[in-house]
Amino acid sequence: MRLAEIFERVVGQDAPVHFRAYDGSTAGDPTSDTAVVVRTPVALNYLAQSPGALGLTRAYVSGHIDVEGDMYTALKRMADVTFSEGHRLSPLEMARIARSIGWVKFVNRVPPPPQEVLPTRLFNLGARHAKGRDAEVIHHHYDVSNAFYELVLGPSMTYTCAVFPTADATLEEAQEAKYELVARKLDLREGMRLLDVGCGWGGMVRHAARKGVKALGVTLSKEQAEWASKRIAQEGLSDLAEVRHMDYRDVPDGAYDRISSIGLTEHIGKKNLPAYFASLYAKLKPGGRLLNHCITRPRNDLPPMHRDGVINRYVFPDGELEGPAEIQREMNDAGFEIRHQENLREHYALTLRQWCANLDRNWDAAVREVGQGTARVWRLYMAGCVLGFERNVVQLHQILGVKLDGTDAHMPLRPNFQ
Template sequence: MRLAEMFERVVGAGAPIRFRAYDGSTAGDPDSEFGLVVRGPAALNYLAQSPGPLGLTRAYVAGHLDVEGDMYAVLRAMADTALSDGTTVSPGELVRIAKGIGWVKFVNRLPPPPQEVRGSRMSYLGTRHSKNRDAEAIHHHYDVSNAFYELVLGDSMTYTCAVYPTPEATLEQAQFHKYELVSRKLGLAEGMRLLDVGCGWGGMVMHAAREHGVKALGVTLSKEQAEWAQKRIAQEGLGDLAEVRHMDYRDVADGEYDRISSLGLTEHIGAKNVPGYFASLHAKLKPGGRLLNHAITRPRNDLPPFKRNGVINRYVFPDGELEGPGWLQTRMNDAGFEIRHQENLREHYALTLRHWSANLDRNWDAAVREVGEGTARVWRLYIAGCVLGFEQNVVQLHQILGVKLDGTDARMPLRPDFEPSPR
């Protein structure tokens, strides 16, 4: 059996992409602008070991499977095929395919690419979301290389959803708009103290200090992020107001802050720890203080438990977990916060990811030199897949604003006045 025949059996003869294999066979639409290329037998080993998204990811990251053209376009074209939604090839079909192209290509087991995080490695560090294991999970994802993140994220070095005042806004304009939206929801004013948990490279901390005269502390489990942020703070002359520390948010003293922002940390907390997370943030606020929680969410609260061994957990966010917005809001409320506002920014994250994808494609050679082709491939696939996820409502992005009441006083305006003017 030629590999093109295998491709047609799996995805159908009318697949809207080109297919080419190392055995010289071709299939699909020859006029398509994008396609799949099987470069060697090892791709078949990965697919035989793990039929579906995991096998395809391993083959692509290892360089045995290639994508020609725009990665997002290929994923979108494949979205309705059997492999794209996790459906596996039946055992009988797998036997017929194996007999047709040779058993040896299927039975030789290959180790996963080195970019894959194995469960045994994480288990060695302790239970899920213990401090040591959380530190390793953050190190895996965020300590890739500051130079690499500069190539992908752009000048703002902001790795959270931007907010686009118009569809034509640049990435930098949209990230500024996001920080200003968060600042207005929090009601930041000169002289306040802000805690930004999971602060990344310090974007929110520096915005609060520069634009609002707030004394801001950011904390992150990534040592590389903290070092980069402190250098940028010094360069901008914000050292009197802004600081980023390499530490766990759980170790920050309680009861000291007027406002707290959490932009992209909740995804790393774990469902069982979310109640304690919100309780801890509540304890760190003064009466009348506000929390803005910004997190990727699932579109519903009644979906099956989050898949812990999927591609994202293995290659991108070890131990990451997503919950529904209503579930998160309830836990936030139960921790003592009065919920004052929430919104879904799903479409904004799709736009953000498109800009990151364009940055990576434009800087591809430099990215490969910085982190190696395998890691760059992980990011290319991950970002394009996330664009599709947000567009198709597989995932969402919610901002939830809560207040720690001062008695019964929420210290909130009668009507929201959050939205900043476009800049």
Template sequence: MRLAEIFERVVGANAPVRFRAYDGSTAGDPDSDVTIVVRTPVALNYLAQSPGAMGLTRAYVGGHLDLEGDMYTALKRMWDLAIGDGIAISPLEMVKIAKDIGWVKFVNRVPPPPQEVTPKRLLGRGLRHSKDRDAEAIHHHYDVSNAFYELVLGPSMTYTCAVFATPETSLEQAQFDKYDLVAKKLDLRSGMRLLDVGCGWGGMVRHAAREYGVKALGVTLSKEQAEWASKRIAQEGLGDLAEVRHMDYRDVPDGIYDRISSIGLTEHIGHKNVDSYFAGLYAKLKPGGRLLNHCITRPRNDLPPMFPGGVINRYVFPDGELEGPGVLQTSMNDAGFEIRHQENLREHYALTLRHWCDNLEANWDAAVAQVGEGTARVWRLYMAGCILGFERNVVQLHQILGVKLDGTDAHMPLRPDFT
């Protein structure tokens, strides 16, 4: 049986995409602006070994499965097809397909692409969320290439959700506005000391120093991020106020900061460490101090935080774990923080990701030259999929503001002055 017939058997004859295979067969909508291309039999091996998202990802990252057209459009149409028509393959149907394509595809083991982080590789660095293992996980994702991140993220070098005044707002303005929103929620003032944990390339640190005269320290587990940030701080003449160190947030001394920002770090600390994380940040704040926690969240609090065998965990964020907003808020409250404000910026992250996807496509050849085609493919697939995730409420983005009371005084205005 030709592969196009199997494609139709799985997704139906009216799929809103075109299908083409190495055996010359085609299926789907011949006028579609996106085409799924099976280039080699290895794609079938991957799908046989891991039916679903993991097999498709391995085949695509390895170049055995390809896509002609826009990745987001293709994923959206296939998502809609799966939800609307309920794509599902029964065990009996799977046996029939296996016979048609040849049992050899099911027994020939093909190693995953080198971009995949296997459990064995991480186990060699210790237990989940130990300092050494966290350093390896961060190294995998963030020490890819600063030049690559410049191509994707743009001049702001900010790898977290921006805040858009309108859908037409530029990415750079939206990232500036995000940092300024954090600064206003924290009520930053000249002479204060700010700690930014998981500081990335130092965007918040530089913003606080440049715009508010704050003495700001950022810490990151990525050596390449710290080196890039230190150079940029020097270039901008902010060395008297801003500093970025290559260190674990757990090693920062306690009790000396007026304000703390945590922008995109909580996703990496692990469910079992959430309570100790917020307790540790509480200890680093002076009485009357504020914490702004900004992170990706699950839409419900009763969902499991881990995706240990999922695509994102294997290819993008090893050991990543997402909490529901109620879990985070409760943990902050139990650590001693008084919760003063919370908001969901889910739609803003979808807009942010669209800009990053556009940047990657516009700079595709340069990106491939920096990191190789396999890694560039990981980013194309993962970012387009994340747009859908935020649009469809699979994931959210929350900012939660907490205060370490000064006795009973929160030092807050009667009404928020940052909305």
């Protein structure tokens, strides 16, 4: 059986993408502006070893499958047809396809590409979310290359959801709007002390310092800390702003008026959430506020995320997502009074679209910086995440909590965040 025939059996004869294979066969729409190209038989080895998303990812990252045209458009069109009721193959049909590919594909095993973090490697680093293991998985994702992140993230060097005041706002305007929204929710004022946990390249720290706030950011990424420290010095903010390469758990308690946690909770793990929020609660003065900003799942009763899936193997090892009520409950149980919550799901889809455009525009430079395989991981992962946020597979929640001063929350009668 030729590969184009298999493609048609899986997605139908009217697929809205073009398909080409090394055996010369073609399928789908020949006029489409996107194409899936199977370049070598090794792609079939990967699919035989790991049917589904993992096998496809391995084949794409290693260059045995290519996607021509816009990655998001290709993924969206393929998702529309492969998840439709009319194109779901039975186990018997899948077995027939496997036999037609040839059983040799099942025995000729090929190793995963080097960008994949194998479960055995994580196991050898100790228990999930132990300090040493956390440091290593953060290093895997965030110490790729500061120059690469500049190509993807743009001048703001902010790797979290932006807040778009209008749909046509620039990425930099939207990231600045996000930091200002966090500042308003926290009611940051001159003379206060802010702790920003998981601070990345120091965007929130510098934003706060420009308001006269004494701000400390902590990150497990050495490269982030070095980049942030240089930028703080360049902007003349060293008297107020500091970024340290350290674990948030090692920050002294009881010293801060405000805490921001922007994109860290995803790395904490469900069983560690009580200790995480208790630690942040202990670091605040009475009357202090915490703004927790993190990716969430749309429901709280979903089964646990697959710990051995593509995202965990290629992007965020040990990453975990919880529903918004789970996050809010753990904050509440740690002592915080919850004062505000909002979902910024659509804003993250817009943010990711901008990052995808930056990567495509700077593709050659990105490949020179980190190599073809790593650049492909990012192209696939970010385009897939756009779909995830658009289709409500994932969300983004900001939750504001207060450490009461006796019974006083020191909050206005009505929020003035906007």
